[in-house]
Amino acid sequence: MPDLIAKPALGAVAVTHAGCTLAEAAALTITALAPFPGQAAAVGAELGLAFPAPNTVSEGGAARLVWAGRDLAFLIGGAAPERLAALNGLAAVTDQSDAWVTLTLTGPPTVEVLARLVPLDLRGTARGQVFRTGLGHMPLVLIAEGADSFTLMTFRSMARTAWHEIEEAMVKVAARSF
Amino acid sequence: MRIDGKGRIDRTRPVTFTFDGRPYAGYRGDTLASALIANDVRVVGRSFKYHRPRGILTAGSEEPNALVEVVGPANQTPNTRATVQELFEGLVARSQNRWPSLSLDLLEVNDLAAPFLSAGFYYKTFMWPRRFWEGIYEPLIRRAAGLGRLSGKHDEGVYEKAWAHCDLLVIGAGPAGLMAALVAARAGADVILCDESAEMGGRLLSDEGQIDGMPAADWTAAVLAELASLPNLRLMPRTTVTGAYDDGTYGALERVGLHRSPRPNLPRECFWRIVAKRSILAAGALERGIAFQDNDRPGVMLAGSLATYLNRYGVSPGKRVALFANNGSVRATARSLKAAGVEVVAILDSRPDAPDEPGIPVHKGATVLRARGRMGLHSLSFAHEGRVHALEVDCLGVSGGWNPAVHLTCHRNGRPRWSDELAAFVPMEGAVPGMRVAGAAAGSFSTHACLASGAEAARESLAALGRDGGALDLPRAEDAPYRIAPLWTVPGKGRAWLDFANDVTVKDVTLAAQEGFRSVEHMKRYTTQGMAPDQGKSSNVAALAVLADATGRGIPETGTTTFRPPYTPVSIAAMGAGGRGAGFAPQRFLTSDQASRDRAAPMVEAGLWYRPSYFPKPQETTWREACDREVRMVRETVGVSDVSTLGKIDVQGPDAARFLDFVYSNTMSTLPVGKVRYGLMLREDGHVLDDGTCARLGAQHWLITTTTAAAGLVMRHLDFVHQAFCAGWQLRFVSVTEAWAQFAIAGPQARALVASALGRAPELGFMGCAPVTVQGVAGRLFRISFSGEEGYELAVPTRFGEALFRDLVARAETMGGGPYGMEALNVLRIEKGFITHAEIHGRVTAFDIGMEKMVSGKKDCIGKAAAMRPGMQGAARAQMVGLKPLSDDVITAGAHLFAQGVDLGRETSAGYVTSVGYSPTLHSHLALGFLANGRARHGETVRLVDRLRGVDVLCTVTSPVFHDPKGEKLRA
C-alpha cells in the first residue's frame, strides 16, 4: 500500500520583479505553544529559549520561538519531541506545521511592496521582530529577517490569494521604476 | 498664446495632443489647460445647467469650468480638470456637456429659458402630478443631468493603495511648506512633503520676486535639491492630501500614471493612507472672483492664474488684458504681464484709495459692470466716478480676494473663524489634533510671512516630537501687507455668476433667502451652490456673503458650510484598488480542490471557501441528476466528501472541560475520553450561536468543531468568554482548522471503505473517536454523521489531504460509491432534519429547534439565563418542522406558511421555510421550516406561499426527521 504523498501549500516557483523576490519557503515544523497562566517563563526554560515578549522572536540554534499572539508563540524548526513532552501541564501544544503557508520576500523594494499590503511601518525593522497583522484581508505572521527581508505566514488555504496579491503589488511597484 | 522666454516648460520636448478631435501642440511641462491657452482655445466646456460656453477660470485643482473627458485605450475618465491634467504625447481629451459640439450646443436653449430655471426649479416643477415622476420627469432630468460620460465598461485600469508613516506630514510645498519641511528635515525628523502639483514650489514657481537675493524659483530649486538629498524626507509630488481623519491618519491621492502614456501595470492612481504623528497644513489660499453681469464669459479668469500661466507655463490667455480687483494682489501680475509684452489696458481697482501703478492706468473705485463676448470676451463696461466706460479687452483677470485653504481643518468638525481684516475665513487653531496651519492657509499672505510661519510651525511640531528645531536665519523676502476692501458683487441687471460649476447666480441665492432658505445649509441645497465637483472652492464665501446681505446678517452670523473629505475628487477605483475580481476577498481552497475540478465539479462559494457543488457524470445533463445520484449513492453504498471547512479548535488544560461546560449549553465534562458529543452554543441573549461536535481526545485535551459559516465567529466568541470571564482558568485553545484535512465517509459501506483505507477495521462505536494511522500518516478518526448513514470523518495533516481524498474516492468507486458535493450533502441533511445556519439564523432558540433539553439545568452557561425567559420558549414561538408537499410542485426557501383558509398577509403568516431539497430517497420535495406551535401540528395541512416566485402549494406538516427517524442506520 503506497504511503500518502505530501503536497506543499503552493509548489510555486519563485518570482522576481525589480529586485524583489517572492518565494515559497520549505515546510518547517511549526508548533503552537500556549502557556497556561503564569507558565510562560517555565515554557521558555524547558526549551532553553526565552518565551518571547510581544512582537519579538527568541532564537537559539535551529529553533526559533516566534510570538504569535496573546499567550501564544510558534516554535519553528526542530525541537526534540521529549522537550515538547516536558511542556505537558505547562502549555497547550498543537502542531501547526500544516496550517500555514510560509513565504519569503527579499530584496531592496520589499518594504515598499509590503506598504501596499500591510498597514504597518516596516522601515528599519530588524531581525528579532515579528508582527501579527493582516495581509489585506488575510491573517499574517510577519517575521523580520534583516534588511529588506521578511518571512510571511498566512493560512494555508489562502496561499494562492496571498501569492497573487503580493505579486500584484510587486509588479505595480516595479512598473513605477522607469 | 505662447510667450517667448517665459515659463518652466521644456521647449525642447514638443508634445502633440488632441482636443475634441483636433490635433494641437504643446510642450512637456504644460497642463492641458496651458496648452489650450497656448493654442488660443477659449471655450473648453459648457456649463452644467444652462450650457453656457465657458473658458478656463483657474490654474489649479479648484477649476470649476474646464472639466474634460480624457480618453485612453482602456479608460474614459470624465470630469478631469484640464488645469491639473499634465500634457503627454498622444493625450486625447474631449469637452463635456455639449451636444452635438462645443460651438453648437442644442441644450443652450436652457440659457434662454433661464427665467424659468431659477433656484429650486426642480423642486417646484417636477412635483405634480405625482404619477409623472417615474415615467417622465426622472428620465428627462437624467438625460440633462451629469457632466462627463463614463465608457459604460468596467474600468480595467490598474490602481493601487498603500500605507505611509512619518513623524511629520507637510501638506503643500509652497513657501510655507518648503520652509517647514526644511526645518523639520534638517532637525532629523521623518518627514513626508506632499504637493498636488507635478512640480513643487507652489506659488514660488510663478512668483517673480526674490528670496535671499535670488529669484524665488532659484531659491525653491536649491531647497528642493537639499530636501531630495535628505534620507529622512520623502517628496510626494502629484499627491493631494484629501482628508484628515482620526488619530493622525490622512488620505492622499497620488497621480501615478495619469500624466503619461499608459504603461502595463503602472497604476493610474495610488490612494495613500498616511499615518503622521504631526502635520503642517500649508495648502495656500484660493483666489475668489467678484460677481458682475456675465462674469462667466470665456476670457474672464481669476487674476492669480494669469501669473501662473505666464510665469510657469509661458502662455497668456489674452493680448489685451485688464485686471479687476478689490485688493493689491493683482499688481505683481500686472507688472509680469507688462514686462512680458502683454498689453495691460487697465487696473480697475474697486478701492477708492488704491495706489498708483507706474506705466499702467489704475481706475480707483471702479467696478466692472458687464463682460461681453459669448464665445470669448471682447469687451467690458465698467463704472468709474459715476460714468460708464467701455474697454476692448480679450482677457480680464479678477481678484475678489483670497480664501485660506482651510478645508482639511474642517474634516474633524472644526469651524473656521471669520477674519474681518482678510475678509475671509481662517482656520480654527487645534481643529485637527496634531495639525498646525502655516502660510497662506493660516492667513499669512506675504512671502516673508509664509516662510516665517512655516519655520515656526515646524519648530512647534518638532518640539511636540521631542526634537530641537535649532537656530535658523529666515531667508529675506517681500513682506507687503495685504489690503482688501470687500466687494462680492457689482449691482446691476442680468445674471452675475457665483458658482460656475453648478450655474448658481447672485439672484438664485437672493431668491433662496426670500423663499425662506436663510440657513447656509438650506441655501446650499436649494440652489446647489458648492455641490459640484469643485465643492464651491471659488464661490462658497461669495455666496455666503450674498446670503448674509440678503438676510441682513453679518457673515460670521450667517455661518459657513462644512467642508468634508475629500478635498478634491477621489476616484472610487483608487479607494477600492485591488478589490476587483480575485482581489475582492481571499479565496480559500480545499486540498481536494484540484481533484474535484479534475472531475468537472462546479465550485460553489461557501463563505470564502470554494467547495464542489456536485460531481457530474458524462451522461448527466442537469445538476439535479447528479445530486439525486449522489444522495442515492450515500444511502445505498458509500460517499466521500471534503468537510475540512468546518472550524476546528483545539482546547487543552485542566480547566478545559469546565470552560466547555460554560460555553456549550449541554454538559461536556462528563464525556469519556475517546467519545464525541454533539454540542450547542448559545449567544448570551439566549439564541443559538452555532452547533458542532466536541471530541475528548484526552483527559485535558479536546477538539471542538464549528460550522463552516461560524468558524471565525465562534473563535471570537470563545476568546471573549475566556478573556472577559475566566482568563485565570488553566486552559488555552487555538484554531487548527487549517492544520487538518478532514473527509466524511458515509453510507452502508462506510465502515468497509474506512477499513480498506486504514488496512484494518475501525473499532469505533457511534460517536467515538480515536487516533489512527492512515497509510503511514498519523490521523484521527471520528464516528459522526451529518447524513444519517453510518458515517466517519477521517482527518490527516493538511499536506496529505489531496492524496487521501483521491485515495478514498478511488476506493469508494471500486465499491460503487464516489465523491459527493454540497448539493447532495444538503439534501442528505434535510432528509435527516439536521440543521445548518439556514435554520440557526440568529433568531431561533434551542427550544425552537427542539433542543431545549440540551440547555442543561445543572450548570450555568452562556445564554442560559436568557434562554430560560418565558418568551424564549412556548407554543407561540415558531418551531422547527418538516414540510412535505401534497403535490409534485417545487417549493422554495423563503416561502411563508399559512393555515388553510386564512387571508394571506403579513399578520396571518404562521411561519416560514428555511431549507428545501428534492429527496430521491422519499421521491418528494422536502422542506424544513418554522411554524407557530409546529410540534403540535404534525399531520396538519398548511399553505406554503412564495409570492415572489409564484409558489402556492399545500404541504403536510411533519417531524423534521424524514429519514430513519429512530437513527438505526446511524448506530448500525
Place this chain on the structure above:
Amino acid sequence: MRLTCPLCGPRDRREFYYYGAAVYLDRPAADAPPEAWDEYLHLRDNPAGVTQDLWYHEQGCGSWLKVTRNTVTHEILAVDAVSAADAAEEAR
C-alpha cells in the same frame, strides 16, 4: 482611527472588530433577577462624550480590548485588555 493595542502597539482600526458596549463585561450572576439580565443584554446608553466599548484585535494578537473614547471629540482615552489576568501577566 487608530487604537494602541497593549500587546501589539498602535494599529489602524481595520485590524479590529467592534463588538459593543463594555457593559458586556459585567455579566450578572446566573440567578440574578430578569431586570439585571435585561439591563445587561439590552439597555444601552448613547452618550455624547466618554464611552467604553469592546474591540477585538482580530487581525492581530486576538486580545479583547476595552476602549475608552469620546464620541464627540473622537479622542481615544485608554485601551485596556479586558482580561484581569493581564495585570498579573505583565507584572511578572
